[in-house]
Amino acid sequence: MRKMNISNWSVGIAILLAAPLFVSAQQGESHIGKVSGHADTGKQLYFRYCWGCHGFRGDGGGENGPYLNILPRNFVAATFKCRSTPTGTLPTDQDLYNSLVRGFNNTNMPSWVVLTDQNRADLVAFIKTFSPRWQTEKAGPQIAVPTEPKATVESIKHGQALFQKLECWKCHGQEGRGDGPSASTLTDSNDQPIRPYDFSAGSRFKCGSTNQDLYKIFMTGVDGTPMPSFADVIKPDEAWDLVHFLRTLQVTHKSPELSLWESTKEGAEQVAAKKVRGTPTGSGID
Amino acid sequence: MRGKLGYVAGLAALVACAIIVHAKPGGGAVSGNVTYEGTPAKQKIIDMSKEPSCAKQHATPIVTETVVTGPNNALDNVVVYISAGASDDSTPSQAVKFEQKGCQYIPHVLAFQVNQTLEIANDDQTSHNIHPLAKINHEWNKSQPPGSPAISEKYDKPEFIPVKCNIHPWMHGNFAVMKNSHFAVTADAGGFSLPNLPPGKYTITAWHESYGDQSQDVTISGSETKTVNFVFKAKTY
Numbered sequence: 302m303r304k305m306n307i308s309n310w311s312v313g314i315a316i317l318l319a320a321p322l323f324v325s326a327q328q329g330e331s332h333i334g335k336v337s338g339h340a341d342t343g344k345q346l347y348f349r350y351c352w353g354c355h356g357f358r359g360d361g362g363g364e365n366g367p368y369l370n371i372l373p374r375n376f377v378a379a380t381f382k383c384r385s386t387p388t389g390t391l392p393t394d395q396d397l398y399n400s401l402v403r404g405f406n407n408t409n410m411p412s413w414v415v416l417t418d419q420n421r422a423d424l425v426a427f428i429k430t431f432s433p434r435w436q437t438e439k440a441g442p443q444i445a446v447p448t449e450p451k452a453t454v455e456s457i458k459h460g461q462a463l464f465q466k467l468e469c470w471k472c473h474g475q476e477g478r479g480d481g482p483s484a485s486t487l488t489d490s491n492d493q494p495i496r497p498y499d500f501s502a503g504s505r506f507k508c509g510s511t512n513q514d515l516y517k518i519f520m521t522g523v524d525g526t527p528m529p530s531f532a533d534v535i536k537p538d539e540a541w542d543l544v545h546f547l548r549t550l551q552v553t554h555k556s557p558e559l560s561l562w563e564s565t566k567e568g569a570e571q572v573a574a575k576k577v578r579g580t581p582t583g584s585g586i587d
Numbered sequence: 588m589r590g591k592l593g594y595v596a597g598l599a600a601l602v603a604c605a606i607i608v609h610a611k612p613g614g615g616a617v618s619g620n621v622t623y624e625g626t627p628a629k630q631k632i633i634d635m636s637k638e639p640s641c642a643k644q645h646a647t648p649i650v651t652e653t654v655v656t657g658p659n660n661a662l663d664n665v666v667v668y669i670s671a672g673a674s675d676d677s678t679p680s681q682a683v684k685f686e687q688k689g690c691q692y693i694p695h696v697l698a699f700q701v702n703q704t705l706e707i708a709n710d711d712q713t714s715h716n717i718h719p720l721a722k723i724n725h726e727w728n729k730s731q732p733p734g735s736p737a738i739s740e741k742y743d744k745p746e747f748i749p750v751k752c753n754i755h756p757w758m759h760g761n762f763a764v765m766k767n768s769h770f771a772v773t774a775d776a777g778g779f780s781l782p783n784l785p786p787g788k789y790t791i792t793a794w795h796e797s798y799g800d801q802s803q804d805v806t807i808s809g810s811e812t813k814t815v816n817f818v819f820k821a822k823t824y
Contacts, residue, residue: 534730
């Protein structure tokens with residue numbers, strides 16, 4: 302009888318101990334396509350590759366953090382730049398995974414394409430354990446991205462009008478060089494100075510490089526930065542016009558939109574005026 | 588069967604009692620003044636020349652509002668609220684309004700309840716982006732060009748949230764998301780009143796965006812009105 306009691310006890314204790322483990326295993330998962338990531342494996346990877354910058358607690362307070370321009374992401378705040386979901390909502394697992402694949406252009410966050418799909422999925426699962434928001438909330442609803450219509454001269458011109466009307470130039474500048482009247486005053490949510498994207502540099506965007514990515518950037522906003530969401534003020538078809546125009550601002554980046562724009566007299570003049578001809582080499586300076 | 592019925596009836600009576608007690612406004616109140624001592628920092632003149640459509644709305648240039656004072660050392664824009672002792676209230680159905688006019692936030696400090704509808708309007712001829720820098724609630728950031736409809740939002744946790752417009756860096760405001768209906772924002776003479784308090788022990792807290800917060804405990808019995816005054820030490824920077 303006594304022995305029985307002890308075994309009952311031990312079973313009970315085992316269940317009690319296992320229960321939280323089971324719950325946390327369920328919460329600490331990510332799903333990217335067919336791959337399921339697990340936080341316990343992700344934890345090992347995090348403390349090998351990520352914590353130097355993102356910190357022991359995931360708050361962006363890693364050893365390297367203070368030396369970085371554009372501070373490492375604070376996972377405890379759970380505010381993420383690159384999302385397919387509306388401003389103020391949590392990103393999807395796929396969004397976080399894509400950020401790991403891509404890295405963040407013009408910051409110190411590299412691409413983690415060297416890791417396996419499974420590694421990245423595990424890391425996403427672990428990153429989601431830093432903020433309690435993931436336990437009480439679901440990722441926001443993905444914004445609808447309608448099929449892209451063909452770029453036309455009219456759509457580019459309409460996009461140009463929107464660029465004026467929505468006052469994108471206040472920060473990004475009339476030529477898209479990131480030098481608008483408000484540019485020098487911008488700070489991110491860490492109170493650190495931040496620059497608006499310079500289209501003329503032609504580099505990748507922070508959240509991808511395709512027209513679809515560009516569409517999502519201004520329709521979701523880049524949370525934690527001055528870039529707001531325009532979802533409430535731009536209609537879906539107008540948004541594609543704006544995408545087509547923004548491509549023509551990337552004068553050093555070949556795109557179908559830029560070629561089309563350059564084929565018109567007005568467009569060719571504008572593009573020529575935006576291109577800086579010749580590179581200052583310093584030669585001839587005494 | 589009979590016992591069960593009795594139990595149900597008893598429960599119903601209890602619930603009814605609770606509702607009556609809740610619906611009956613308490614007769615007590617807390618009122619007082621918020622003042623400062625020392626010399627507050629001089630407010631800076633805002634240069635709106637980069638936004639002519641706003642600049643022309645102000646005959647004389649406006650100044651920053653990090654410290655706004657009234658006569659007799661009165662301190663304005665202080666949120667006085669009950670931080671402990673009061674039960675959480677149900678959400679009022681009417682919305683509170685936050686306006687952007689002349690590239691300024693009106694009011695500068697807006698207090699409202701958790702889950703209450705917040706309507707943000709742009710009356711200007713320029714685009715604004717509304718960027719409340721929430722830490723406990725969700726941080727979002729939305730563009731609002733001239734003529735667009737009001738933005739409707741809610742916050743589900745109590746928090747003091749600084750609000751800014753990244754396009755016009757001088758624009759600063761504050762949301763005070765409150766968990767109960769007992770709060771007031773001081774204006775002009777710095778006075779406040781928190782009515783309808785049932786007897787009990789309360790912690791009254793006064794919050795100011797530049798000078799932080801301070802609290803005082805107060806016990807209310809019957810329908811008395813207790814006086815609670817707050818004095819903030821002004822910083823010169």
